[in-house]
Amino acid sequence: MFKKLLHGLNQRKVKVFSLFLLCSFLAWFLSNLSESYESRADFTINYRNLPDTLLLGKNSENTLEAKLRTSGFQFLYFNFFKKRIDLDVSQVTYQNGKYVLTEAVLKKQIEQQLSQNISLMDLGQNQLNVDLYQVVSKEVPVKADLILQFQPNYILDGALEITPSLVVVKGPGNEVDTLKSIVTGPIQLANLSADFSREVPLVFPKGLDNTIFSNGRVKVSGKVVRFSEKVFEVPVQVVNLPEGYQVKTFPNVVTVLCKATVDRLKELSLNDFGVTADYGQLNGADKNILFLKLSKSPENVYDVKLQEPSVNFVLEQE
Known part of the structure; x- marks a missing residue:
């Protein structure tokens, strides 16, 4: 019984002693932290107020070492x-x-940002090299990498619309000068019968490490319409005839296939088309074939094609 009591008292003494020892250590540690020390600390650099004519390169330093005088608490915080x-x-x-x-x-800028209880003693370097380069800027057109497949009798109405159609590129001259256009990511659309619009990323060429672009994505859209076809019988007109002669062509009327919207086809007439055969193309050769040329075609249609490439002829003296 007595031994158990003595053992309990000894354990209690050990615990009390350990507690006092810990408190003493903490008091000593806090006392030392409150004193001033001189030591080095690393600062992370944030570059600001970049001039419009310059850009920051990839090789700029990210940290700056400085010798400071401050409390141990502050150095502990820096750690x-x-x-x-x-x-x-x-x-x-x-x-x-x-x-x-x-x-x-450097010293002036850093001192302005340090608190009053921190003194800047020295810097790890006498100057800081900043990786800057002169900016060259130009607008580069955007081209769409596009594959479209339409349902029967549907077609793209007009040109594609790319927004924005131009990208502002800024960087060193030796990089920017290599750019003639920027291509979008691939777009493949099938069975189209309605208008479409897609937002796609731009594909930037490799090796342009110091070049920046005003946009990373563009919108590509197009208008899809239904079309119809109509055949027009257009008379052949022979030009550059020799004086005192006339030409009869066989046939004297050829077919022209026109693709357009139904409403547009209703507006067209023979006067909107012209087909010519140039007699001068023979250049004295003994032939009886003249090749045809579509010399006049209407606007706002999707396609106009001659169905016959040539005609036979007979030259007659007047």
């Missing part, structure tokens, strides 16, 4: 959370082919 420093790029100077922020400029 867990990196502090961010904003650097005003508009204050760069051009030296020996490089854009740099001098030590004086």
Whole structure:
């Protein structure tokens, strides 16, 4: 019984001693943290106020080392959370082919962002090289990588509409000058019988590491209409005849196939078409065939085709 009581008392003493030891350690630790120290800390760089004529390259430094004098609490905080420093790029100077922020400029900008209980003692470098380059800007047209398949008697009415149709490209001259157009991602549509609209990403060429684009996606749309066909019997007109002669063609009327909307076909007449045969094409050759040419065709139709490529003829003296 006595031994058990003694053992319990000893355990209690150990626990009390351990508690006092822990409290003493914490008091000592907090006391030391409250004192001032000099040490180095890394700051994450955030570049701002970039001039319109310059762009930030991929090789710009992301961190900056500085020697600070502050409390241990502050250094403990820096160990867990990196502090961010904003650097005003508009204050760069051009030296020996490089854009740099001098030590004086760096110290001034950093000191303005440090709290009153932190003193900047020194920087890990006497200047900061900033990867900047002159901007070249131009507008580049967008082309659609498009495959369309229509239902019978349907067709695309007019040109595709791409919004935006131009992309503003900014970057170094040796990269921007290589761009003639930007292509969309592939679009394949089948069995079309109605208007369509698709938003698609742009496919940017590889190797343009320092070039930026005003848009990454565009909208491609088109109007789909139903069409019909109509055949017109158009007389053949022979031109460039020799003086004192006339020509009779066989046949003297040829067929022209026109594709358009039904309403547009109703508006058309023979006067909207012209088919010519140039006698001068023979150039003195002994032939009796003249090739035909569609010399006049209506607007706002989808297709006009001559059904006969040539005619026979007989030359007669007047």
